[in-house]
Amino acid sequence: MEVERRSLREKQVDARAMLRGDLEGEDLERYVEERVVTTTFEKVQNWARANSIFPLTFGLACCAIEAPISLVTARYDLARFGAEALRASPRQADLIILSGRVSIKMAPVVRRLYDQMLEPKWVMAMGACSSSAGMFANYAVVQGADKFMPVDIYVPGCPPRPEAVLYGFTKLQRKIQGNPDQSWRQRYDAYGTEEWARGGPRSAPSPEAAEAYREARELTLA
């Protein structure tokens, strides 16, 4: 449907006529066409969800100084992205930022907090420690928070700059809106060049898993 572009002055005259109740017939049709956007409910829902994330007031270690504390200050201002309402209860929160190393004694607590959050819920692993335990390769620290809970986005750094956390946050918003960023392997078609930490090619996925992965990737690209 082609909508005729008109000047602001003409639109204002029409709007006044509409308020008076004088607009009829073809003019009324045009007035409505100019002001209505059609979309799907899911898109609006995702748009609303992405732009009103309630993070959990929650800190694990030193990264907590960077993320939940400095992000809400005027200098970085998480409110620009609609996430200024930090909730002190997991039942009211959408996003849990794992800001620091997760010790084996803290892991059940973090998992319980995550389980108490209501769907839809998202997890950001902030910093090297919660992504992969960082330098803490020892008996006390879980080697990556994704060993015991799903993680949506990883922000590298030790600690990450607040700008990096904000960048990760906007990436999460795009993910919520159903348009996740492609990874560099997707952009450069670099699958199969992964480096294996252990086992070499023997730790490559089974043919069935590789096929399922390829199908999921095509669905994502479609």
Add this chain to the structure above:
Amino acid sequence: MPDAPGLELIRGEIERDCPDAVLATSFDRAQAALIVDPARVLDVLRWLKDQPGQRYDFLSSLHAADYLPAEPRFAVHYELINRDRVERIRVKAMLADPGSEELPEIDSCVELFPTAEAQEREVFDFFGIVFRGHPNLTRILMPDDYVGWPQRRDFPIGGEPVTFTYSEQRFD
């Protein structure tokens, strides 16, 4: 801080009241230490605490160390302070490793120094040294169901092995 002759004087006085309790002394970097028989460590601690003229009546720290591969392997260190003279003395009890299944044992000094309660639990938690007579000897920092004694030197460091291969070859 007792100097080296003062440490020998203390040893002589203990020898008079508790014969053969002190095995050796060490004076290293201005730190006086008595190496005692672990079976008689309470006698020495009580003597140092109650003896007029000594009165080391404050236990500032109780901790352990693993000297693997030295033998005996474990040591429990008691750091005592006389707060009037601001003098410190260390009491060391060396404990042999009784084998993989059993745990080394030593008497608890909670009766003498109530502050040792939590510190002995921490030593038990990390080194697996059992304190006989402790009121509540359970793990204090590690989870209750944890298996192993993580600060022993033969405990694996843990974590995950990481290899950097620099390989960009395709596995198709």
